[in-house]
Amino acid sequence: YAFDALEPYIDTPTMKIHHDKHHATYVANINKATEGKDEVPILDLMANALEATPVRNSGGGHYNHAFFWELMAPHDKASKTKPSSKLMAMIDKSFGSFDEMKAKFEAQAAPGAVFGSGWVWVCVNLAGDELKIVGTPNQDNPLMKGVADEVMLPILGLDVWEHAYYLKYQNRRPEYVSNWWNVVNWDKVNENFDYVVANHVGVNVKG
Amino acid sequence: MALSKKIVIDSTLRAAANVRSSNLPYDILKAASARLSSAPSGGKHMLPDLPYDYAALEPAISAETMTLHHSKHHNTYVTNLNVALEKLDSAVSAGDVSAIIGLEGALKFNGGGHLNHTLFWENLSSDSELKEGPLKAAIEERFGGIDGMKSVVSAKTVAVQGSGWGWLALDPTTGKLEVATRANQDPLQATTGLIPLLGIDVWEHAYYVDYRNVRPDYVNAIWNVINWDVVEQRLLGAQK
Numbered sequence: 001y002a003f004d005a006l007e008p009y010i011d012t013p014t015m016k017i018h019h020d021k022h023h024a025t026y027v028a029n030i031n032k033a034t035e036g037k038d039e040v041p042i043l044d045l046m047a048n049a050l051e052a053t054p055v056r057n058s059g060g061g062h063y064n065h066a067f068f069w070e071l072m073a074p075h076d077k078a079s080k081t082k083p084s085s086k087l088m089a090m091i092d093k094s095f096g097s098f099d100e101m102k103a104k105f106e107a108q109a110a111p112g113a114v115f116g117s118g119w120v121w122v123c124v125n126l127a128g129d130e131l132k133i134v135g136t137p138n139q140d141n142p143l144m145k146g147v148a149d150e151v152m153l154p155i156l157g158l159d160v161w162e163h164a165y166y167l168k169y170q171n172r173r174p175e176y177v178s179n180w181w182n183v184v185n186w187d188k189v190n191e192n193f194d195y196v197v198a199n200h201v202g203v204n205v206k207g
Numbered sequence: 208m209a210l211s212k213k214i215v216i217d218s219t220l221r222a223a224a225n226v227r228s229s230n231l232p233y234d235i236l237k238a239a240s241a242r243l244s245s246a247p248s249g250g251k252h253m254l255p256d257l258p259y260d261y262a263a264l265e266p267a268i269s270a271e272t273m274t275l276h277h278s279k280h281h282n283t284y285v286t287n288l289n290v291a292l293e294k295l296d297s298a299v300s301a302g303d304v305s306a307i308i309g310l311e312g313a314l315k316f317n318g319g320g321h322l323n324h325t326l327f328w329e330n331l332s333s334d335s336e337l338k339e340g341p342l343k344a345a346i347e348e349r350f351g352g353i354d355g356m357k358s359v360v361s362a363k364t365v366a367v368q369g370s371g372w373g374w375l376a377l378d379p380t381t382g383k384l385e386v387a388t389r390a391n392q393d394p395l396q397a398t399t400g401l402i403p404l405l406g407i408d409v410w411e412h413a414y415y416v417d418y419r420n421v422r423p424d425y426v427n428a429i430w431n432v433i434n435w436d437v438v439e440q441r442l443l444g445a446q447k
Contacts, residue, residue, distance in 0.1 A: 021420040057368055112287065115316050116370030116391035116410070138369035161369070162411035163420060171279040171412065 005074040009179040011168040019069070022163055026061030026139070027207065033058060042066070043204050046143035047151070060139035064119055066205035068159055071192070073185035081186035087155075087193045090124075094131035101133070102181070108135045109160050109177045117161040123152035128197040131155075143202045153196035154203070156189050247299050248292040254278075254285045255325055263333045267428040272416045277328070280412055284320030284392070291317055319392035323372055327406050330441075332434035342439035349384040359386050360407070361426045370410040373426075375438070376401035377445040402445040405438045 003019070004012040033054035034040070042063050049056040072078070083091060088098065095101040101122070107113060109120040114135040123132050123142050134148050142152040158180060165176035192203045241249040257263075257277055262270035291313040298306035337343055337353060350356035356375070363386050364373025371390045378385045378401055387401055395403045407429055414425035 017419055025420070111283075112313065112316065115312070118369070162415060166411060166415040170275050171283065 001072075001074055006072060006183045009075065009182045010072075010165075014163075014165065014167045017167075018159075018163060019065075023062070023065040023069075026058045026065065029054060029058035030062050041204065042207065043143075043202050046141065046202065047145055049140075049144040050146045056144065057139050060141055060144065062207065063143075063205055064139055064141055064157065064159070066207055067154065067203065068157055070205065071156060071185055071188045072183045073188075075182050078183050078185050081184075083186050084190040084193070086197075087190055090129075090131050090193075095133075101131075104133050105158075106174065106177050108133050109158060109173070111173050114160055120158045120160060121152075121154045122156040123148075123154050124193065124196045125152055126150065126200055128200060153201065155192040155196060156184070246292075246296045248295050251289050252285050252292075252321060254282050255328065257328050259331075259333065264331055264432045267432045268331075268414075269417050272413070275416070276408075276413060277324075280410075281320070281324040281328075284317045284324065287313065288317035288321050315394070315397075316392050319394040319397075322394045323392055323406060323408070326403055327408055330405050330434050330437050331429075331432050332437070333432060335431060335433050335435065337433075337435040340439055342435065342442050345384055345442065356384075357430055360405075361423070361430075363388050364407050364409055365423050365426050367409050373407040373409060374401070374403050375405040376403055377442060378402075379445060382446070402441070404441045404445070405433065 003015040006015060030042070030045075033052070034045075042059060045055050045059045046063055049059055073081075083098065091098055091101050095104060105120060105122065114120065114137065116137065118135055118137045119139075119141065120135050121133065121142055123134060124130070125132060132152060134142055134152065136142060136147055140147045141157070142148045142154055145151055158177065160173060160177070165173060169176040195203055237249045241247060254277075257273070260270075261273040261277070264273060291310055295307065295310050295314065297303075298310065337346075343353070346353055346356045350359060360373055360375055367373065367388050367390070369390065371388055371393075372395070374387045374389070374395050376385050376387050376395060376399075377383070380400070384404075385401055387395060387399060389395055389398065395401050395406075407426060409422060409426070414422060418425040418428075
């Protein structure tokens with residue numbers, strides 16, 4: 001989608017800078033860090049990312065942002081999507097209801113929960129039978145061994161680094177988070193869910 | 208036990224608390240309030256006024272950034288610190304150790320945020336001149352010169368992953384100047400023992416309006432608005 005596609009929930013300048021500058025820098029840096037080595041899909045670098053700081057920061061940054069862009073869509077498209085019945089069943093089982101899941105997610109995204117820069121995720125556990133919500137710092141993600149209590153497989157994620165929302169929302173992170181639901185593409189989230197439950201590995205991303 | 212503690216009150220502080228508060232230094236007033244109230248944490252903290260106008264540090268830092276940074280971000284840390292301290296007071300009064308420990312994150316984050324930003328505003332000024340004196344001498348001895356110091360501090364500060372701070376500090380155990388960084392709002396002295404002399408905020412909110420993602424440009428520019436007098440006062444205070 002175009003840089004202005006997620007207006008008014010995420011503004012055009014943010015999308016442009018977030019993609020062309022922030023994400024691009026992570027890509028450049030992970031390429032620099034892996035120069036001369038065999039080409040490996042970014043997903044495969046995630047498991048052991050904590051062993052090498054550039055992989056953790058720049059590799060994580062690349063995976064997280066590539067994952068993030070794919071799960072959003074312009075509101076007129078996103079608003080027609082919803083969690084599949086299989087996903088809803090697991091949401092109800094894990095959180096009680098969709099609204100309770102949303103509330104738990106927003107609490108995890110609040111400034112007092114993720115203390116600085118980081119991400120909030122809805123994940124499937126490795127066994128594929130439960131959903132969990134987890135916050136991770138900086139460019140960590142739950143695919144990385146040692147980051148969360150156990151390795152988990154993200155199906156939905158939100159960037160809460162200040163660069164993700166500052167131009168439009170300044171310090172008003174809760175407003176950014178509640179507006180973001182308007183551009184979540186549940187078709188893609190459903191696809192992520194089906195994939196990780198069937199394969200017990202993380203979703204592949206482009207690039 | 209609590210009852211007997213309340214009866215034994217320092218008479219000088221009791222007298223001090225009866226003087227009009229505008230005549231009392233803030234820290235005496237707080238100590239007096241703590242003694243006389245059931246607030247062992249000493250009562251409410253306040254957002255300090257800036258020593259200059261919001262536009263004073265332009266073009267290095269815009270008035271828009273200063274306004275948001277001071278009246279929104281720092282103010283929120285103060286508000287939430289007060290909330291956390293109220294909870295701490297209740298937990299202490301109830302003897303609830305688990306609740307006391309549970310407040311650790313909120314205290315470090317909001318207390319650190321308040322401490323860090325208070326130090327930060329004070330070490331900025333439109334009047335920025337490093338004169339001959341003990342600070343300049345110490346920098347030259349430790350780093351070979353002012354440019355050498357700026358180079359080390361800038362490099363480490365720019366390299367902070369995510370949110371955090373860069374500091375020029377004094378190691379009180381060695382008497383030497385050191386350069387340190389901290390993540391999030393972790394306060395320097397409480398977590399490392401180093402005494403903060405000069406702080407640079409590299410949370411994105413500190414520079415995003417003016418510099419977008421280009422943190423190095425912000426760090427380069429901020430050297431133009433450092434209040435070297437305050438940094439030197441801190442050095443001298445730390446050396447006592």
